[in-house]
Amino acid sequence: MCPLFTRLPNVVTIQNIEPFSNTVSKGRGFIQNVRLKLLKFLTSLSIKKSQIVIFPSTKARIDAEKSGIVIKRSEVVYHGVNKEIFYPRNxxxxxxxxxxxxxxxxxxxxxxxxxxxxxxxxxxxxxxxxxxxxxxxxxxxxxxxxxxxxxxxxxxxxxxxxxxxxxxxxxxxxxxxxxxxxxxxxxxxxxxxxxxxxxxxxxxxxxxxxxxxxxxxxxxxxxxxxxxxxxxxxxxxxxxxxxxxxxxxxxxxxxxxxxxxxxxKIFSWENTVLNTLKVLESVTQNARLAP
Incomplete structure (x- = not known):
């Protein structure tokens, strides 16, 4: 979610695509389905409000686009993995x-x-x-x-x-x-x-x-x-x-x-940080140039 009532530029990251999936709601109870619909509504508002939307995969971006939401600009930034913890053990x-x-x-x-x-x-x-x-x-x-x-x-x-x-x-x-x-x-x-x-x-x-x-x-x-x-x-x-x-x-x-x-090896938090920073910098740069 991003702040909906602000004039500051927003960047939102979509981590959860459950609300945009047609398969997830199957077998769910009434409360869970209501929760997913509410989450989809609030997430959609956040996407419309943001200057750039960051997705963790191309699949996540496509699912959001298929729902009919107009996305001004989007970037795919993969997550990383903590290589100090996750490596083959003896x-x-x-x-x-x-x-x-x-x-x-x-x-x-x-x-x-x-x-x-x-x-x-x-x-x-x-x-x-x-x-x-x-x-x-x-x-x-x-x-x-x-x-x-x-x-x-x-x-x-x-x-x-x-x-x-x-x-x-x-x-x-x-x-x-x-x-x-x-x-x-x-x-x-x-x-x-x-x-x-x-x-x-x-x-x-x-x-x-x-x-x-x-x-x-x-x-x-x-x-x-x-x-x-x-x-x-x-x-x-x-x-x-x-x-x-x-x-x-x-x-x-x-x-x-x-x-x-x-x-x-291609998934590193260093790359995630650098690519996210590029997105944030591009938004601030555009904000400075705006009349």
Whole structure:
């Protein structure tokens, strides 16, 4: 949001594209849908008021434009990643955090808050489809807070029905500084979300060398480029095939890890700062030249 009642020039950054998505509102309750509509209204006013709008991805900009809002000028400025925290960890470090603290050995990882559009259930169904096809000791691990209790109960019921309580683990909220150990230790990092403005955990996982499997949708393809293996996020069978394909190809896993680390290098907070500063300077310069 930007100040709506001021003559000062405004620059607004849109971090949340949920209000502009046609898929996010599906399965949401009445209160959440009202919240999204209110957020869309206020965000739209902010965009109209601002001189420049900063988006974290091209996808975010396109979604806002599709809603019919007239954007005077926009810039895409990617987020960065803290490279002092997010880098590949060694075996001893991973064992200390993953094995001793969380009891994890071989696992597939997804880091995200639990919301319906994040497609947790589709990933769970895909994992169950792999029964007997992959190592039975491999677990599916989720890290993130729950923001949709009803959706969580649906997942819980499906897991119990298929007797996968010991195979599918919900860690809840994991301390930020412990995430690099999970990213580094996972067999693969799977990201089936259907609505994102950027996908911060994707970049964190890449920086730690995790082999990435992601939705064949923007902005995932924009952010990961050729450093990920893509799948149809609404098709559990397609997700299962993607996971099975990569898990059985050890050479490919190694190549994907290297590509992920290389791709992560373009995302730095230094670049974010410099590009944001350029936007702010251009607005102040125009303000000085205005009659």
């Amino acid at each position: 075996e001893d470090e991973m064992s200390q955090q993953c094995t001793k603290k969380y009891g994890l050995d071989k696992f597939i990882l997804y880091v995200s808050h639990i919301q319906r559009y994040k497609n947790f259930l589709e990933l769970i169904k895909a994992f169950v489809l792999l029964r007997g096809k992959i190592d039975d000791n491999i677990q599916l691990v989720f890290a993130g807070r729950c923001f949709d209790e009803e959706y969580y109960k649906e997942m819980e019921a499906f897991i119990k029905e298929n007797r996968y309580e010991n195979q599918i683990i919900f860690l809840g909220n994991v301390p930020y500084e412990e995430l690099p150990f999970l990213y580094s230790a996972c067999k693969i990092f799977v990201y089936p979300s259907t609505c994102e403005s950027f996908g911060m955990t994707l970049v964190e996982a890449m920086a730690c060398g995790a082999p990435i499997l992601a939705s064949r949708m923007e902005p995932m393809t924009e952010i990961c480029a050729d450093a990920a293996f893509y799948f149809d996020p609404i098709n559990p069978a397609a997700i299962a095939v993607a996971m099975d394909t990569i898990l059985k190809d050890h050479h490919r896993i190694s190549v994907m890890s290297e590509k992920a680390q290389e791709r992560a």
